[in-house]
Amino acid sequence: MKILMATAYEYPHIGGLSTHVTTLKAGLEARGHEVDVLSFSNIQPVVRKLYAQGPSFVINKIKKGQGILWTHRVRQNCLKSLIMKNKHKNYDIVNAQDPFSTLAAVEAGLPVVSTVHGYATFESISKGSMIEGSPEAKKFQETEIKAYTSTRKIVTVDQRLRDYVKNVSGVEGLAIRNFIDIHSFKPDKNRKNELRVQYDVSVDEHVLFVPRRLVKKNGVIYPALALPAVLEKYPNTRLIYAGNGNQMPEIKKIVEEHGLEEKVTLLGDVPHEKVKDYFALADVVIVPSIHSAGVEEATSISALEAMGSGTPLIACAVGGLKEIVNPGVDGLLIEEQNVEQMSDAIIKLLDHPDEGAEMAKKARLKIEQQYSHIAAAEKYEEVYIEALK
Template sequence: MLKRNNIVYIIDGLGMGGAERLMIPVLKYLDRGMFYPRVCVLQDKDGNPIADELRQLGVQVDFLPVSYLREFSAVPRIRSYLQNVNANLVHTQLEFGNILGGIAAKSLGLPCVSTVHTIPSLEKRRKMKLHNMLELFILRVLFDVTIAVSEETRNYYVKFGRLNSTKVKTIYNGIDLSQFIESQKKEKRGIIRAELQIPSSARLIITVAVLRELKGIQYMLRAFPALLKKHPNTYYLIVGDGMYRETLVGEVEKLGLQRNVIFVGRRMDIPQLLSASDVFVLPTLTEALPTVLAEAMAAKLPVVACAVGGIPEMITEGVNGKLIPSKDPQALTDACEKLLDNPEQTTAMGEAGWQIVEEKFNITTQVNNLKELYLSLLSS
């Protein structure tokens, strides 16, 4: 009988960010005959809503409270925890999961993997803080493998982070396509639109993101008045929450867009919301590999996104969407207009997007790649 290895995932928190949400499909499809996963959470983020989803999958979630993420006195507690649960391999995510988890795991001689989900903007690189430099140092020195979620991310960590190129491996994030097949039924679209009081004949543009300044939603809001002049029966749905929400609401009021812009906050029914929409927009200023784009493509939506980070690895201009410069409201207006003017093209782009997700960004491929990596580290 094969030994079942204990894989411990250490993460800052289980809020609604991309890295956190990605744990759901990974742990749902990870081979439980070979691996026993458990998650160690260091802080409370918005009540850690993802924890409940993971528990429903039968995953043990342990809360190891760290009062602040620079609390290096937590390392001995994490070390004791790893010993108590008989960890065989540690997989860390996010900045202080990487720092504190990496130190604790390596002090026990455990194989250690990290996934890096972000590419810092040029401004952030110029203002890099001590803890950012410490994270890069720990990734460089302590980790057996660092998983980059895109080739652009890998290039950043090899070039700017000076990680050994042989220890940085690109594994694209994958999504669970089954939930999108169900959500595409026409009656589901009607139910969502009725709930949001959006007419069935209206065109609906959607953005799903944590509401931060770097997500660039303010530029889409500035693009929207010009778009409404040509397509007055258009609505813009903003899904997500965050510290920047009040600023965005103020921008909507200043531009007089209250009738056509809808904030719905944090939602768990993302596939249904996407399938009720017509165009997905991600006006982000920096991104590694946004999983939400794969979700939009799985919902057969054409995508308008900024050509930053790993996005051009997902979106091909004119094939499954449109690539535009960042911080450019006029480019957003023009791209959305072209899609709304050409419904046949949007349908073709949606179908192309589905094919790309099925080939490159599905959860089966990601989990198989992780399985191979884990087994190679456990056997060495």
Template sequence: MSRLILFVTEQVKPGGKLSHVEALSAGLEHHGWTTERLDWNALSFVEKALVAGPMRLLDSMQRGLGQRWSLPALNQRFAAHLRIRLSRRGVTDIVHVQEPLTFRAAAGAARGIPIALTVHGPVHREVASAWNLALDHPVVRWLREIERRAYLEAAAVIAVDQAHLEYVREFGREHDVWSIPNFVDTRRFHPAVSPERFPDEVEQWIAGRPVVLCPRRLVPKNGVAVAIRAGAEIASRGLPVAVVIVGDGPQRSELEQLAAEPLHAPHSRLIGEAGLERMPGWIRRSDVVVVPSVPSKGVEEATSISAIEAQACGRPVVASAIGGLREIIRDGETGLLVPAGSAPALAEAVLRALREPGLATRLETAAALEVTSLRSHEAGAARYVEVYETLRDRESR
């Protein structure tokens, strides 16, 4: 039996990276690999306080400054935990890091073990976008250098779409680079899932209207403001809908203010985060799922897990025609693509899906079949196994 540690870093909240890791774990176990995860929850209360406390203080003094403290501190803690786990276990074939910012911990602790690194996004650009920092800000430049070193030193780099593969190559990495699109656990996300009601107060607000679900983290690149504006646009064209936004993030206050404006309040509502266990039922409860991503400081959507989850559940997806979304959605066949940032275009496509049941059924059926064959946890993990075995065979020579 092979052994693999999935090294996830601090992300333990619902979101694309956590969904990816759980789907990958399920797929690897299907293929005979055992998995183990090291993340923020592995740290003690004191360790978390030593990482997060100074970070918050420094960020209150200057936005982004806390990263200078938290990343080295987090890497130090993770490296210590990883050394302990490796010393207590038998053979560990691969250590798989899920983002470049904690690659240093694995590199220091897992000597002699191949380290694979998955690239979910351009980290320094994502931080710049989320914190509204210039790309030449000292903290952003520092993060870019951390990325560069991780991409060049990892035994293998796996990008979640072709655009991110090219991004990695911009740093000079040419060998052992793979593009493996995201995938989902099709045991949990499938068309036979029973619809699950939203909380009672949300259902009362929906009041029988068609539901447009926007399951997105509240950051600029996810374009949630476009979905809010599209809700009012759809209503102005004669079909009131309920745009339900599931997610949290640094834009929450700003987006709540937008959704509370008289033009938008009747049509859009933010309901916060949902656990992974609730999302399949909420997707099935919805009529259309939107992924209205927009470019932000050089960041574009990857092969969106939210979109794939909706496709797997047999719901029509309307998404922006950018980034990895164009790799997983064929316009008019497995979903509808619209220009990024255009609320009128998003509204028009949602109206098509709602008013043309034949179209919606064709999109749902084709997308669900494609996910089952190409983007299931079993199919996706099989491609990762090819990478792992390449590294393991090379190490054994």
């Protein structure tokens, strides 16, 4: 089968959608399919900057939400043109990764299966890009619903998203939870000290790792708030963030207020292939997601990668995280935004490293059995075949 993965966003980029596409592509190719990717990154840079991104920023300053509508219309139209130019490759199906690439492929006349990664409208509201209840938010959701009702099949990355799509559009989707490349993200603890030297991290420190985009729904301020209590018992502890976003200034403010400058490392965006090194050199991984403007974590790829990498995980009990973590068995779940519970959970894992190692071992086994990219590719293949009937 010839499959086209399409997204109206940049690819590759830092984030779960990009990781999903790369990993699913690898799984499908391993099963003998031919897979291409078309994205907004394939559009000429001058068009991206001058036609989509620049005007969007200015327009959104004038009327919040209008710029977001503008850039997504441009992205959709650009992607449609790109798909039309590539129709000669005779793709059997397009797997669209967002509402705008869905509509672009539909308008280009190709059969489409859509993967829903999140709550598009609510996520824009959560990021502060548009105002809840505004005409712009209503228009954005109308576009979202049009995509759901236009595609042949919908796959969502967790059950809650499946319910959301059904509630807003009446369309019944299929939940296929996120997955990881189990051959790439695997335990590598024998290189822990070597990697710490390579990345200028002390071999004597207790390392806490937060592999998240620095946005509100990811709850990234809470590990920094929990750190002072951890340092009282374990003063030789370092908190490392890998990610960027609008919460960076807030984290820096917390760091400054608590005098944590020597204990917190903000790496910014880290290439995905290097993130696995930080999993290997860390003692604890934290995925501190929260509810924000109706948005909750799906089946977090960051959490799955942590569980596949042999490092014990602390996650907040929201969204898909509650599905993938069996608390006390293959990770720890805590109440969202609860700083005391987070510091207590970190201290527990530092107090009892053998228990953490046992949880990490069971987490790896779960990933191999339930979250393999090869198994997920087989499920997607079945959806494609059904969509083409």
